[in-house]
Amino acid sequence: MTSEIGLRVGSRIRELREARGLSQVRLASLVGKSAETISRVENGATVPSVTMLGLFAKHFGVDVVELFHSDTAGSTEPAKAVSVEDISELAKLLSATERQIMAGVIQLLLSNRGR
Numbered sequence: 001m002t003s004e005i006g007l008r009v010g011s012r013i014r015e016l017r018e019a020r021g022l023s024q025v026r027l028a029s030l031v032g033k034s035a036e037t038i039s040r041v042e043n044g045a046t047v048p049s050v051t052m053l054g055l056f057a058k059h060f061g062v063d064v065v066e067l068f069h070s071d072t073a074g075s076t077e078p079a080k081a082v083s084v085e086d087i088s089e090l091a092k093l094l095s096a097t098e099r100q101i102m103a104g105v106i107q108l109l110l111s112n113r114g115r
Contacts, residue, residue: 007044014042031055
């Protein structure tokens with residue numbers, strides 16, 4: 001089953017991989033996954049876990065949030081913001097503990113708004 005968020009993230013991961021001249025096999029080796037998993041992620045058939053997103057971000061040298069935006073270099077249009085629906089869809093993939101951490105991060109962000 002593909003989803004909009006899965007397609008968006010997969011497309012971005014493919015863009016970053018190709019921009020760095022990496023094959024799916026090499027990226028798989030770097031993040032400790034199979035080339036088949038990388039293919040499924042890039043095609044939107046699999047939405048990567050939070051842990052996997054962190055590994056991709058680390059190896060591409062980007063923030064995790066950048067995995068949710070298409071490459072807009074040279075574009076006059078701003079990158080599409082991550083929607084509440086996107087966040088909700090990702091939250092469904094988290095364990096109960098990871099959701100608690102996510103809620104804590106959101107509360108921390110909200111508490112820092114007034115500073």
